[in-house]
Amino acid sequence: MTNIRTVRARIATGLSIVVLFLAALAPGLIDSGSALALIRVPLEAVLALAVLALLPWRTARVIVAGLCALLFVSATLNAALDRGFTVTVGQPFNVVTGWPELVDAYGVLSDSTGPVAAPAIVVLVIAAAAGCVVAVAASLLHLAGLIRRHRRRALIGSTAVIAGWVVLALTGAQLVRGEPIAASDTVTAAVATADQVSAAERDQAAIRRAGSSDQYAQLPASDLLTKLKGKDVIVAFIESYGQVAVQNTSYSAGVDAVLRQGNTDLAAHGYSERSAFLTSSTFGGISWLAHSTLQTGLWIDSQLKYDTVTKGSRFTLSDAFRKAGWQTLSDVPSDTKPWPVGRSFYHFGTELNALNVGYKGPAFSYARIPDQYTWAYLQQHELAQPHKPLMAEIDFVSSHTPWTPLPHLVPWSSVGDGSVFDPQPAQGLSPSVVWQDPRHVQQLYGQSIEYTMSSLFSFLTTFDDPNLVLVVLGDHQPAAVVSGTGANHNVPISIISKDSRVIDRISSWNWEPGMLPSPSAPVWRMDAFRDHFLSAYGR
Structure with a gap:
């Protein structure tokens, strides 16, 4: 014992x-x-x-x-x-x-x-x-x-x-x-x-100092965005659209082919494009940090900075358009509840989400609404109706992780209330299956970007709008399982318009023609965009 x-x-x-x-x-x-x-x-x-x-x-x-x-x-x-x-x-x-x-x-x-x-x-x-x-x-x-x-x-x-x-x-x-x-x-x-x-304490102090002085907030409405008068301006954030989608990866060839075909199709319909890269303030997720960085011209790379800024009165791009006479709109298709910051900080006049756009179709994992429906709703309920010039920030979420199942394009006349998409989720694999193999994840990520950009090009060539100006950009690179270890934070950005004067206003930026920026294209920090944009298109 x-x-x-x-x-x-x-x-x-x-x-x-x-x-x-x-x-x-x-x-x-x-x-x-x-x-x-x-x-x-x-x-x-x-x-x-x-x-x-x-x-x-x-x-x-x-x-x-x-x-x-x-x-x-x-x-x-x-x-x-x-x-x-x-x-x-x-x-x-x-x-x-x-x-x-x-x-x-x-x-x-x-x-x-x-x-x-x-x-x-x-x-x-x-x-x-x-x-x-x-x-x-x-x-x-x-x-x-x-x-x-x-x-x-x-x-x-x-x-x-x-x-x-x-x-x-x-x-x-x-x-x-x-x-x-x-x-x-x-x-x-x-x-x-x-x-x-x-x-965190230092960041809060720095953000407060930066937010206290802003030359553009002091400008009269008559000096803001004068070169875009009469235009509908869409800021289209493409979820997870990073530099890896277009350059030197196993899945970029398919995306590049879609972008090159898009260049051809847009040129045939009279569009011009200029593209470059922005360095995002976030990586792999937390998209709202990138959105606020672009809108405010401040480098917002943490939730604390975001909370600090959005509780203040920093002059945003949406503020500039609203002050200059545009109606403003946001569309966050995966939100299922009110977005207080949209009203209190960005001052959007209209807020759309998953619950108020009449969508009756299926969800595609995180993406509750496929991008084609988002474009179709915008066209039918906003752009095709008599309206004041519109400025909209729209999130396109079909390329959001886990990148499966994915939708595919249907005829625009068939979009309806979205029920046409009902059979599509069952045609793809579930995330639990796909995420067992990183190569499969990467492949489907590339396909998600192909779908989203194809939706964009199809929309522009189907609904011919001479007064439309688009700023199309990624919010951040995809997660490291796709981007790889040590990937940068760069995302593509393009400005698209049929009006040559809109494109001429940014000639000094030296951005490259087309939708596919080369490895030598200019790279700006995302917080630099607001001031460049307001300067180029203002008085």
């Missing part, structure tokens, strides 16, 4: 050591993706055990063990979020500003896995995190109890470990690049969080 108790005690001790060291080293393991990150010395684990061994009160030991376990697990969850956000949106999770983005990420998860699997995954993650906290706390208490019973040997051992850790830290020894053997992942995570708080 004594031997059995001894074996059980040794197993418990071994498991406690493994659990504690895994918890302390897990952030580095997640960050590096290499098992060699486990061959490190976690200072926090040693210090936590030392503190627990010295505490004389059991209640205090339980509380401290629970807090330490919570810190370890929180650091691991934060590392997992960092990795997930870096892969999808090109930057780590920000504990100050990233919570709305996390909600949006859940929406994408739900679209990809289904309405049942997504909440089940969240529940499992929460349960696993809670279980880990309990396991780590129990491991700390078990090991601290052993140390208290063997204080002399424990003191010698811990002193040696800490001394060794200091030597390793001073020499910067590494087995994995960027992961020192002397590990302090929890401390590093805490410092990073503190830095994010400080950076």
Whole structure:
């Protein structure tokens, strides 16, 4: 019986050591993706055990063990979020500003896995995190109890470990690049969080300063957008339309073919186009940061900046058009509820979404309304009706992740209420199937851009409108599974018009003819566009 108790005690001790060291080293393991990150010395684990061994009160030991376990697990969850956000949106999770983005990420998860699997995954993650906290706390208490019973040997051992850790830290020894053997992942995570708080405060102050002085906000209406009088102006954001869609990828050839055919078709109908690239303030998602950057002329690359700006009165492109006499409209086809910022900040006169455009057809995963229907509704209910000049910002969402199933074009006369699209979702694969193979994801991403741009060209050549001016651009590059690691933030942008005077006004920009910018086309930051546009088309 004594031997059995001894074996059980040794197993418990071994498991406690493994659990504690895994918890302390897990952030580095997640960050590096290499098992060699486990061959490190976690200072926090040693210090936590030392503190627990010295505490004389059991209640205090339980509380401290629970807090330490919570810190370890929180650091691991934060590392997992960092990795997930870096892969999808090109930057780590920000504990100050990233919570709305996390909600949006859940929406994408739900679209990809289904309405049942997504909440089940969240529940499992929460349960696993809670279980880990309990396991780590129990491991700390078990090991601290052993140390208290063997204080002399424990003191010698811990002193040696800490001394060794200091030597390793001073020499910067590494087995994995960027992961020192002397590990302090929890401390590093805490410092990073503190830095994010400080950076958030600096960003807010900078945005307030930039928003307080704006020369265009002071101009009279008679000096704004005078060279576009009488034109309907559409700012068309193409979801996930990045530089990778048109250059040097396995899927860009198909997109390029559509754009070249579009050049030919538009030229035959009297259109001219000029194209270049903009550097977006976001990557892989969080589209509203790009929209606000283009509209405000401010570099808005975080939710905090977005919230700060949209609570103020920065002069936007939509404000300029409204002040100069245009009616203004927004269309966000995947929204199913009111958008307060559209009224309070952008001051759109009309707001359209999934619920008020009469669409009776099916959803295509995230994209509740196919792009062709969005164009058809705009034509039938706005452009074809007697109206004041219109300025509209429209999101075209058929190219939104997960890029399956995809719609295909139907005759414009058949669009109707959208029920013509009913059979189409079943003709594509579900996200759970497609996302098992990154190459399949990339292929369907390319096809989604082909569909969206084909819809645009078909619309322009079917509904011949000499007074229409379009600004067509991507909001951001697609996620890293499509763009690849280290991709830039550049997106194509084009201005399209039948009026040669509209194109002549931007000749000094040196943008390239056609819809397909070359690798040597000009590249601007997206926040530079507003001022260039207002200058080119104003007095």
